[in-house]
Amino acid sequence: MAATEGSALRTLALVGVIAVGAAALVSGSYEFSRDRIEANRQARLLQELQSVLDSTVSEAAVNPARIQASDPQRLGYEDPVDVYIVRDEERPRAAVFPAVAPDGYHAPIHLLIGVSADGIVTGVRVIEHRETPGLGDVIEIGKSDWIVQFDGKSLTSPQPPQWAVDDDDGSFDSITGATVTARAVVAGVRSGLEFYEARRAELFARAADGFGEEAFDE
Amino acid sequence: MLEYTPDRRPTGGLRLPAHKEASTAQPIARGFMPRTLVLALQQHQGPPTTPVVRRGERVLKGQVVARARALRSAAVHASTSGHVRAIEERLVPSVHAIHRTRCIVIDADGEDEPLPPGSGAAWPEDPEEQLERIRDGGIVGLGGGVFPTAEKLGPHTPCKALIVNGVECEPYISCDDVLMREAAAQIIDGALIMRELLAAPVCIVAVERDKPQAIEALLEAGRASGDASLKLADIPTVYPTGGERQLVEMLTGEEVPSTQYPSEIGYICQNVGTAYALHRLVRAGEPLLSRIVTVTGEGIARPRNVETPIGTPIGELIEFCGGYVGDVDRLILGGSMMGYALPNDEMPITKGSNCLIAAVHREVRQDFSERFCIRCGNCGTACPARLLPQELLRAARDNDHALLDEFGLNDCIECGCCDVICPSHIPLTEVFRNAKFAHARYQRQEVFSAETQQRFKRHEERKRANVERGKARQDHLIHEVETDKAARQRAIEAAIERARQRRCNDSDAE
Amino acid sequence: MTELMLVIIGAALVNNFVLVQFLGLCPFMGASRRVEGALGMALATGLVLTTASGISYLVDRLLLIPFDLEYLRLLAFILVIGAAVQLTEQLTRKLSPLLHRVLGLYIPLIASNCAVLGVALLNSTANRSLIAALFYGAGAAVGFGLVLALLAGLRERAEFADVPKPFQGHAIAFITAGIMSLAFLGFTGFVRL
Amino acid sequence: MLIGTVVLAGLALGLCAVLVLTDRLLPAGRDRVAEQVESLLPRIQCAQCGYPGCRPYAEAIAAGDADINRCPPGGEETVRRLADLLGREVLALDTTLGSADMNRVARIDERNCIGCNRCVPVCPVDAIVGVQQTIHAVIAAHCTGCELCLAHCPVDCIDLVPRDA
Amino acid sequence: MRFDVAPGPHTAPIASVPLTMRRVLYALAPAALAHVWFFGSGFAINFVVATVTALAAEAAVLRLRRRPTRVPLNDCSAIVTAALLSFAIPPLAPWWIPAFGAASAIVVAKHLYGGLGRNLFNPAMVGYVVLLISFPAELIQWIPPRMGDLDYQHLGFLAHLTYSLTGALPADVTIDALTRATPLDLVKEGLRSAQTYSEVRAGSLFGGIAGRGWEWINSFIALGGLYLLYTGTIRWQIPIMLLVGLLFPATLLWLFDADRFATPGFHLFSGATLLGAFFIATDPVSAAESDRGRLIFGAGIGFLTYCIRTWGGYPDGMAFSVLLMNSAVPLIDRYTRPRIYGRD
Amino acid sequence: MSRVRVLMLGGLWRNNPALVLLLGLCPLLAVTTTLVNGLTLGLATLVVVATTNTIVSMMRHSLVPVVRIPLFVLIIASIVTCIDLLTHALLFELHEILGLFIPLIITNCAILAQAETVASRRPVNESLVSGIATGFGFCGVLVVLGAIREVVGQGTLLAGLDLLVGPWAASLRIDLPFDGMLVAVLPPGAFFGLAVVIALRNLIAARTGAPGRRMRTARVRRS
Numbered sequence A: 001m002a003a004t005e006g007s008a009l010r011t012l013a014l015v016g017v018i019a020v021g022a023a024a025l026v027s028g029s030y031e032f033s034r035d036r037i038e039a040n041r042q043a044r045l046l047q048e049l050q051s052v053l054d055s056t057v058s059e060a061a062v063n064p065a066r067i068q069a070s071d072p073q074r075l076g077y078e079d080p081v082d083v084y085i086v087r088d089e090e091r092p093r094a095a096v097f098p099a100v101a102p103d104g105y106h107a108p109i110h111l112l113i114g115v116s117a118d119g120i121v122t123g124v125r126v127i128e129h130r131e132t133p134g135l136g137d138v139i140e141i142g143k144s145d146w147i148v149q150f151d152g153k154s155l156t157s158p159q160p161p162q163w164a165v166d167d168d169d170g171s172f173d174s175i176t177g178a179t180v181t182a183r184a185v186v187a188g189v190r191s192g193l194e195f196y197e198a199r200r201a202e203l204f205a206r207a208a209d210g211f212g213e214e215a216f217d218e
Numbered sequence B: 001m002l003e004y005t006p007d008r009r010p011t012g013g014l015r016l017p018a019h020k021e022a023s024t025a026q027p028i029a030r031g032f033m034p035r036t037l038v039l040a041l042q043q044h045q046g047p048p049t050t051p052v053v054r055r056g057e058r059v060l061k062g063q064v065v066a067r068a069r070a071l072r073s074a075a076v077h078a079s080t081s082g083h084v085r086a087i088e089e090r091l092v093p094s095v096h097a098i099h100r101t102r103c104i105v106i107d108a109d110g111e112d113e114p115l116p117p118g119s120g121a122a123w124p125e126d127p128e129e130q131l132e133r134i135r136d137g138g139i140v141g142l143g144g145g146v147f148p149t150a151e152k153l154g155p156h157t158p159c160k161a162l163i164v165n166g167v168e169c170e171p172y173i174s175c176d177d178v179l180m181r182e183a184a185a186q187i188i189d190g191a192l193i194m195r196e197l198l199a200a201p202v203c204i205v206a207v208e209r210d211k212p213q214a215i216e217a218l219l220e221a222g223r224a225s226g227d228a229s230l231k232l233a234d235i236p237t238v239y240p241t242g243g244e245r246q247l248v249e250m251l252t253g254e255e256v257p258s259t260q261y262p263s264e265i266g267y268i269c270q271n272v273g274t275a276y277a278l279h280r281l282v283r284a285g286e287p288l289l290s291r292i293v294t295v296t297g298e299g300i301a302r303p304r305n306v307e308t309p310i311g312t313p314i315g316e317l318i319e320f321c322g323g324y325v326g327d328v329d330r331l332i333l334g335g336s337m338m339g340y341a342l343p344n345d346e347m348p349i350t351k352g353s354n355c356l357i358a359a360v361h362r363e364v365r366q367d368f369s370e371r372f373c374i375r376c377g378n379c380g381t382a383c384p385a386r387l388l389p390q391e392l393l394r395a396a397r398d399n400d401h402a403l404l405d406e407f408g409l410n411d412c413i414e415c416g417c418c419d420v421i422c423p424s425h426i427p428l429t430e431v432f433r434n435a436k437f438a439h440a441r442y443q444r445q446e447v448f449s450a451e452t453q454q455r456f457k458r459h460e461e462r463k464r465a466n467v468e469r470g471k472a473r474q475d476h477l478i479h480e481v482e483t484d485k486a487a488r489q490r491a492i493e494a495a496i497e498r499a500r501q502r503r504c505n506d507s508d509a510e
Numbered sequence C: 001m002t003e004l005m006l007v008i009i010g011a012a013l014v015n016n017f018v019l020v021q022f023l024g025l026c027p028f029m030g031a032s033r034r035v036e037g038a039l040g041m042a043l044a045t046g047l048v049l050t051t052a053s054g055i056s057y058l059v060d061r062l063l064l065i066p067f068d069l070e071y072l073r074l075l076a077f078i079l080v081i082g083a084a085v086q087l088t089e090q091l092t093r094k095l096s097p098l099l100h101r102v103l104g105l106y107i108p109l110i111a112s113n114c115a116v117l118g119v120a121l122l123n124s125t126a127n128r129s130l131i132a133a134l135f136y137g138a139g140a141a142v143g144f145g146l147v148l149a150l151l152a153g154l155r156e157r158a159e160f161a162d163v164p165k166p167f168q169g170h171a172i173a174f175i176t177a178g179i180m181s182l183a184f185l186g187f188t189g190f191v192r193l
Numbered sequence D: 001m002l003i004g005t006v007v008l009a010g011l012a013l014g015l016c017a018v019l020v021l022t023d024r025l026l027p028a029g030r031d032r033v034a035e036q037v038e039s040l041l042p043r044i045q046c047a048q049c050g051y052p053g054c055r056p057y058a059e060a061i062a063a064g065d066a067d068i069n070r071c072p073p074g075g076e077e078t079v080r081r082l083a084d085l086l087g088r089e090v091l092a093l094d095t096t097l098g099s100a101d102m103n104r105v106a107r108i109d110e111r112n113c114i115g116c117n118r119c120v121p122v123c124p125v126d127a128i129v130g131v132q133q134t135i136h137a138v139i140a141a142h143c144t145g146c147e148l149c150l151a152h153c154p155v156d157c158i159d160l161v162p163r164d165a
Numbered sequence E: 001m002r003f004d005v006a007p008g009p010h011t012a013p014i015a016s017v018p019l020t021m022r023r024v025l026y027a028l029a030p031a032a033l034a035h036v037w038f039f040g041s042g043f044a045i046n047f048v049v050a051t052v053t054a055l056a057a058e059a060a061v062l063r064l065r066r067r068p069t070r071v072p073l074n075d076c077s078a079i080v081t082a083a084l085l086s087f088a089i090p091p092l093a094p095w096w097i098p099a100f101g102a103a104s105a106i107v108v109a110k111h112l113y114g115g116l117g118r119n120l121f122n123p124a125m126v127g128y129v130v131l132l133i134s135f136p137a138e139l140i141q142w143i144p145p146r147m148g149d150l151d152y153q154h155l156g157f158l159a160h161l162t163y164s165l166t167g168a169l170p171a172d173v174t175i176d177a178l179t180r181a182t183p184l185d186l187v188k189e190g191l192r193s194a195q196t197y198s199e200v201r202a203g204s205l206f207g208g209i210a211g212r213g214w215e216w217i218n219s220f221i222a223l224g225g226l227y228l229l230y231t232g233t234i235r236w237q238i239p240i241m242l243l244v245g246l247l248f249p250a251t252l253l254w255l256f257d258a259d260r261f262a263t264p265g266f267h268l269f270s271g272a273t274l275l276g277a278f279f280i281a282t283d284p285v286s287a288a289e290s291d292r293g294r295l296i297f298g299a300g301i302g303f304l305t306y307c308i309r310t311w312g313g314y315p316d317g318m319a320f321s322v323l324l325m326n327s328a329v330p331l332i333d334r335y336t337r338p339r340i341y342g343r344d
Numbered sequence F: 001m002s003r004v005r006v007l008m009l010g011g012l013w014r015n016n017p018a019l020v021l022l023l024g025l026c027p028l029l030a031v032t033t034t035l036v037n038g039l040t041l042g043l044a045t046l047v048v049v050a051t052t053n054t055i056v057s058m059m060r061h062s063l064v065p066v067v068r069i070p071l072f073v074l075i076i077a078s079i080v081t082c083i084d085l086l087t088h089a090l091l092f093e094l095h096e097i098l099g100l101f102i103p104l105i106i107t108n109c110a111i112l113a114q115a116e117t118v119a120s121r122r123p124v125n126e127s128l129v130s131g132i133a134t135g136f137g138f139c140g141v142l143v144v145l146g147a148i149r150e151v152v153g154q155g156t157l158l159a160g161l162d163l164l165v166g167p168w169a170a171s172l173r174i175d176l177p178f179d180g181m182l183v184a185v186l187p188p189g190a191f192f193g194l195a196v197v198i199a200l201r202n203l204i205a206a207r208t209g210a211p212g213r214r215m216r217t218a219r220v221r222r223s
């Protein structure tokens, strides 16, 4: 079915036309929907932030500042991550940042941690994990509220040695048949808090003198 | 004579209970004389013989009653004296099955009168003549193949070794065993004659380890003969190392190529009985008149080995061994592995009949209920031909002939090992036996198709050629007619002539 | 080097494209009736996978990102793949007509073989190096070819099984594939990505 | 937006240009499928498949125009092997087409044969011999039992008998 | 005199399927007793439940297909499946675990393919893997062996039975108190969380070579395996090559770094190694057919098992490796056909 | 039987893309963890296949074999991308659950197969009909499979319907008394589930005597 001279040109013409048509169509709809999509994205992000902030703070969280921060040891991310500082008029109220619990049973567990200005956990959520369904996956909020037990905890209460699962005489419930997972998450949250303690001042400072750009542009 | 043990393990095979004690207890019973003889004209692999006696004629012991006209054939002799009652078609047990063939039926007169002495000429010098004599002596392979011995001894690709097959691996059969015990010297002599003819550098006598007496006797005879080329190999008692292909592999490590015979790679395999028969022919001028038959099984009163005149009706032979005892369940001709069941005992012993088993119920396989193959692979391990019976089975059951070829249906020697070891009790051997027929037909079909295709091509070409020739002539005519007047005249007249012709033809027809 | 090996193992076994990530199932089911056909298909797909993942990687890096046209990614990739497939189609049709007959509809289907697009997209999102991208493509191809050949063998054997009527044909093939993917679960957690 | 269109169109054009080129340059491979198919057919040219002979049928199959179950002499076996070769579904043999089987041969009844010579050219394998006005005979060894000659005998003195009879 | 004829060979068959299967069961008996001794009557209960369901399922399917039921039910293969399945699941399990496992083994893995001899995959292992991914929580509830010095109260037969049937435990005990991680679990987690092997195996569960109690059971299994070899029920190719495939890399890596890798001895006597080598991989139906094929088949299983144990997500990998190699069997068979006598 | 009915029956039952032609399997198996997911993707696919069929068939005369495949996929892809963008912009909630699957639609072989076998040869109206029938056939299978896997796998039915049609639907969710076996929602379960559905279809086909596919396929020939 070799194309003849004539039809070769026709082919190319045809392809050109269709390609242009297609591209135009797509680009058009892209132009049309870009802004709305962006808006939606921000709404989504806001939701996520609020999920780890307690209600008192979350009103204030309308427009947090986004700061790039990097701490491979404690956060487990090689590249800098986004830390969101939630402020009301005068002072920062809380911070939200991701952290990795490296030694999950099957794979590292990705967490999103919310901490109030004075270092008390306002919420923890598991963003991504590969634990065994029906065993390790009770750390998802959908599956059980095991993860909620972190709310209100801080590096001072319980004392650092108690930052462990009860199998290891810590003060956090472990998960039957999934101690490994539980250990991993506890450790992850803890090192997340340590990061926060270590860098809080600097982060707030940067947020205050407008280092970090506004997370959302109205 | 050198005794040695081959250092190879047999491929596949089984160790089976031998069941030979009963028949080897007594020596060979000689001098048994039947009342009638049924001599089949075809008792060998190859074209049948042609009778040279008439009804009512009296024949003497050793007299030729049917001549071998073709090569690959062997004469038939009267094994005792008597009158020819009839020459008729009868059912005769041949190597692998019963078949219908013409037979010379003789009423023995009990005198057992031999041909006048000296009527047999001296043993000739010239090999050609010697082979001729062997053919006329009616000697065929007694190990089961009943292949004319003259043929196998004839000029071959240079013979590397003569293998004298005294293995006798199959359960129940003991005719070779007793013969080796009692006639070792004659066997060795016969073997040396064969070696002579074949100009074979060595002659290996192969015997299974479980026959110490036979081995002793042979060694004795071997030493006595003082021939340096003789060797005796004792073989592990594994069935079916006696099969010539297996034996060649066992002794030499060489494999007989799939479609060839041992002779084609320089190994000639002869049964000990054959050697003995040859000895009798050469030294005593006596053609093949009788053979040793093992009559055994729990259904026989006096199991034993009998020197049986060829053509003896089985019934009479059994009678001679004291008849049946207990309820005989199956009458088997041959061993319990390769032999087949006879519907009755009226058929005659032929040159190939080595064993008769009158088996009672518990002796033989009874349940033929079959399960599905569980792929245990035991059949593959047991197969001396290194086939995969379970695959063959599948291919055979939905007759996929391409697969059958690939898995080597025709390399199956039907030894039955796979069958006996199969935990699912699948009648593999039977399936393969039948498949071989279908497969042969299929292969003929393929050849035929190819030829047909060629014929068709030729046919098409000729047709095309005809058409073109016709067209050429027509063009030529038209051209002529258009060019000159005379030609046109001729054409017109010719046409009228043809028309008239046709008319009178039609009127004739009416 | 070890990373690259891990990439391959990961793509071929741990996150096997077909059995674990559910990509490229149609050719997996459609071209696995005979081992010969399966091997042919594996080859064709492998060709497309590697070339396509390479080219689309370049397109991504050299065209789309510079002009920030990420929203055209799908379009561009699928175009590249389509071309690559058409090329393969030409090749098989002209070099091995029999294979072309056997694979029939399934060659064009490689185009929409999700695996191919999957590789391209995953490459661009997991921003790998060009080499890594190629290895990833190769790994995916190996994994695809492997399970395709295995399934083909199993289906050939299943034809001799005595399958309940409703399950004969495709159903039993899916059961078999299902058990295969059970087996492949054994690889979970192998490469801790 | 404009860039996007241009880029994509460019990409498309470029790729298609390549395709057109390769399509030109690649040599068309020799198509052996028809032969392979034919080698699986009985090749007895009985034409019951509705094609003038095995080869045409083979070509039709190879081109995908014909079902693989149209060869009565071949029987189920042939259908199966064709399905294997071409990776097609096995179909039940179409028995409406004919009944020729290769185990029968034609025999000409000498008593009735008028030597009209009409059967001779019909036989695809030249299995019929005989000249005008003399009794004709079938060479059983060549006859495929394709039944083609039967129709052409004016006094129908040709009938089919088992091959080995 | 007339006789009825029958096709040869006339020698009576020297093996039969039911006998083979019964031999396998005999060979498993000692290990089963040891299991009951060390882990309580849970095994017995599971075995009974599994057997009953297996036979019931088989009967049901055959009825449904209007097939004769007697012969298939008598061949004992379903019981073997059930037995091996109950060796794989923990003794302390609710009744529906063995029941479900056996049912899916028999129905899905065996009878969807037409029953004994036709199945492509090892039924018991299919059953086990389905359980493992469906109910992981139940399938890791192993209890420590009965050893004088381990502080641990053991359930009596009745307690086991009630738990199996109702899921209720005696008032004073909780499930967490009963269950422990198996040695394989411990080693896996230990080595993963940067402990050295010797630290891990300082734990009270470990004996001379591997887990206490487990050592014994596995020894008895090996004994049974030798019996199978002796009676010719299985041949050496698969078991030996499986052990080689597992122990060779194990030894190498252990020599290379004795802290980060468990000893070969541990691998040999832990988890399903010996059971797999002698009883599971040797399942004739789902194994390769030729001897050479079986060498590859066995080695493959051993090697994969080692990889999964060492680098994979699961503590043990026998079931997965068996299924993986099962799916490779057709290709193995295809490329390892023996050379036919007299052909080249 | 009129052409249209033939086409309808074909797409819906006789050669249903998922059950008979075995096309579009990836989304089919990947997405059907719940009924709602299946339904959503099914509808999206329906739209796409109908539109593409129409467009392709409109320009079928000007198609050139050499480059037909790139053209088909180009068309399909652009339509899908538009749908993706638009849902993302206008039906954000829906896009939240559907987002990942929509790109999968592009690679749905069923659509390409339709373009290749039907749309590029048949007039517009027939192509449209066939497209719709195929779409519904596909969607049906998605729903059934989704239902089976949801019930067996997590012991619920119609979970998450509210995301699709609004909060009121949350009440429709059914919770069964057992909490499922994971195997059904994991990859193996997808295969087993589809196997069961196909088997059911075969049963019905056999009952109604409608031409199911011939069961026993060709025997093996190794070589």
Ligand SMILES: Cc1cc2nc3c(=O)[nH]c(=O)nc-3n(C[C@H](O)[C@H](O)[C@H](O)COP(=O)(O)O)c2cc1C
Pocket: A105, A106, A131, A132, A133, A135, A136, A137, A167, A175, A176, A177, A178, A179, A180, A181, A182, E132, E136, E139, E140, E179, E180, E181, E182, E185, E314, E315
């Ligand atoms: C199939 C399987 C999956 C497992 N998945 C996990 C898991 O997701 N998380 C985990 O911590 N441990 C997991 N484990 C490890 C064991 O459950 C281990 O015994 C447990 O982590 C420690 O036991 P315990 O929690 O009962 O003390 C898994 C084990 C198996 C066999």
Ligand SMILES: Cc1cc2nc3c(=O)[nH]c(=O)nc-3n(C[C@H](O)[C@H](O)[C@H](O)COP(=O)(O)O)c2cc1C
Pocket: B045, B141, B143, B144, B145, B146, B147, B151, B152, B243, B244, B261, B262, B263, B264, B269
């Ligand atoms: C049809 C046929 C042809 C034979 N042709 C030869 C031959 O050409 N040369 C030869 O030495 N043996 C030939 N033999 C004999 C075999 O080598 C073998 O000796 C004979 O078949 C008996 O052996 P068996 O009992 O193992 O079947 C032939 C046998 C048969 C059945």
Ligand SMILES: Cc1cc2nc3c(=O)[nH]c(=O)nc-3n(C[C@H](O)[C@H](O)[C@H](O)COP(=O)(O)O)c2cc1C
Pocket: B140, B141, B142, B143, B144, B145, B146, B147, B165, B166, B167, B168, B169, B170, B176, B240, B241, B242, B243, B244, B245, B269, B270, B271, B272, B274, B338, B413, B414, B415
């Ligand atoms: C399975 C099998 C077993 C055999 N066993 C013996 C045997 O034990 N002794 C024997 O002489 N021939 C045996 N034969 C026949 C030999 O293959 C061969 O035909 C014979 O030795 C050739 O010698 P002959 O031509 O003198 O008969 C057996 C054949 C087969 C197929």
Ligand SMILES: Cc1cc2nc3c(=O)[nH]c(=O)nc-3n(C[C@H](O)[C@H](O)[C@H](O)CO)c2cc1C
Pocket: E020, E021, E024, E077, E078, E080, E081, E082, E084, E110, E115, E116, E117, E118, E119, E121, E122, E123, E124, E125, E233, E234, E279, E280, E281, E282, E283, E284, E285, E286
């Ligand atoms: C040596 C031997 C090992 C067996 N191993 C298994 C096994 O691991 N799993 C199983 O389900 N059945 C096993 N069986 C029983 C039987 O072969 C199995 O159920 C078939 O696969 C069912 O078709 C075994 C049988 C024998 C003889």
Ligand code: SF4
Pocket: B379, B382, B383, B384, B385, B386, B387, B389, B411, B412, B413, B414, B415, B416, B417, B418, B419, B428, B429, B432
């Ligand atoms: S009968 Fe044939 S297949 Fe069976 S063992 Fe003997 S040679 Fe092998």
Ligand code: SF4
Pocket: B372, B373, B374, B375, B376, B377, B378, B379, B380, B389, B390, B393, B418, B421, B422, B423, B424, B425, B426
């Ligand atoms: S011995 Fe019987 S059951 Fe075993 S593989 Fe061979 S045929 Fe099958």
Ligand code: SF4
Pocket: D041, D042, D043, D044, D045, D046, D047, D048, D049, D050, D051, D052, D053, D054, D055, D057, D070, D071, D072, D073, D074
């Ligand atoms: S029907 Fe006759 S002509 Fe047609 S393929 Fe078959 S044999 Fe040839």
Ligand code: SF4
Pocket: D105, D106, D122, D123, D124, D125, D126, D127, D128, D138, D142, D143, D144, D145, D146, D147, D148, D149, D150
């Ligand atoms: S003789 Fe008649 S039947 Fe025979 S091949 Fe010729 S035409 Fe066909």
Ligand code: FES
Pocket: C023, C024, C025, C026, C027, C112, C113, C114, C115, F023, F024, F025, F026, F027, F107, F108, F109, F110
């Ligand atoms: S839908 Fe993925 S390959 Fe067909």
